[in-house]
Amino acid sequence: MLQCSATPNILSTDMREFAFNVSALLVSISLLLLGNGLAMTLLGVRAQMEGFSTVITGFLMSAYFIGYIFGALAVPKMVAAVGHVRVFAALASITSVSAIMHVVWVDPFFWAALRVLTGFCLVGLYMVTESWLNEQSSNENRGQVFSAYMIINLGSVAMGQQLLQVADPAGIGLFVISTVLFSLAVVPLSLVQSATAYTKRPYENYTAISEFSSWYHWYLLFRPCKWCFLGYGARIPFPIIIHNRSNSQRDDVCSVRRNVNAMATRTDE
Incomplete structure (x- = not known):
């Protein structure tokens, strides 16, 4: 009788830990994408205000995807070396710094370099989040987990764009808000109790x-x-x-x- 009564408690504990870990990760990525949605829209508007031509603005925004390419190649090795949590925290912190640096020096080439850096970090954060969710999920609930992730992903970007109305795009307030959102994204993730998130992942089969x-x-x-x-x-x-x-x-x-x-x-x- 004791063994039978203990089994539901074990399962309940495992489910609570799973729900907490997944919820913390989804909250972190939602904060990141709120900041990214705001920054993505803000930079285009601010570039027009600063007198950048449409062509320069287009190349400036496209530089983001150059970082995507390099991030997709480099981040798996980083995760293999130090684990999911540390890579997520490092990339989120760099993204936060990159956002506020746009007001330090208004120059299209400098902004393009920051966009490359942001793209590198964001694709890494996507990779860490999705690989971690895949690891935490089972075959029975993986579809539900990734459905919730995609809803939060697209919804957060859309809501982040609406934050453009909170302050004047000509000032620094919106850049500060974006930076704060990027920084806060690290907090929920730091509370995760899963041991697997801190374990070094060798990725022997990464080819x-x-x-x-x-x-x-x-x-x-x-x-x-x-x-x-x-x-x-x-x-x-x-x-x-x-x-x-x-x-x-x-x-x-x-x-x-x-x-x-x-x-x-x-x-x-």
Whole structure:
């Protein structure tokens, strides 16, 4: 009788720990994406206020995805060396510093470098979060966990963009808010009790770089993806570009966006 009564308690304890760990991770990523949604919109608006041309603003915002490439290659090795929690805390802290540095020196090249750094950190945070959620989940609840993650992911970015109305984009207040959100993201994660999150992960089977070592393989990967990136890139800054433009100019921008989106729906034959 004692053994039978103890089993539900063990299961209940495991479920409580699982729910706490997943909730803490989701709160952390929601704070990060609130800050990122605000920063992503704020930089486009602020670049226009600073007199940057549309072309410069476009390259500035696109620099974010250069960091994505390098982060995708480097972060798995970082996680293998020090574990999930430390990598998450380090990348979130760097992202926080990067956000506030935009008000230190208003220069398009400096901002582009900060965007590369932010992209590096954000893709690393995505990788850490998703790999950690996958590790914490079982086959029975993995779909529910990742559904909640995607809802929080997209919802947080959308809510972060609405924070642009909280203060004047010409001041430093919104940059401070973004920095605070990035910094607060580390707090829930630091309370996680899971031992596996602190364990060094060797990633012996990580062979992504070796599998794509051939330039030909990279080319085959690039061909179907390039229009997808163009379509995604055309969608993000669209509200910023049409701001304070005449109706004819808005029609031109909308036409370009439609053409890019049309090309993004096809892949090379």
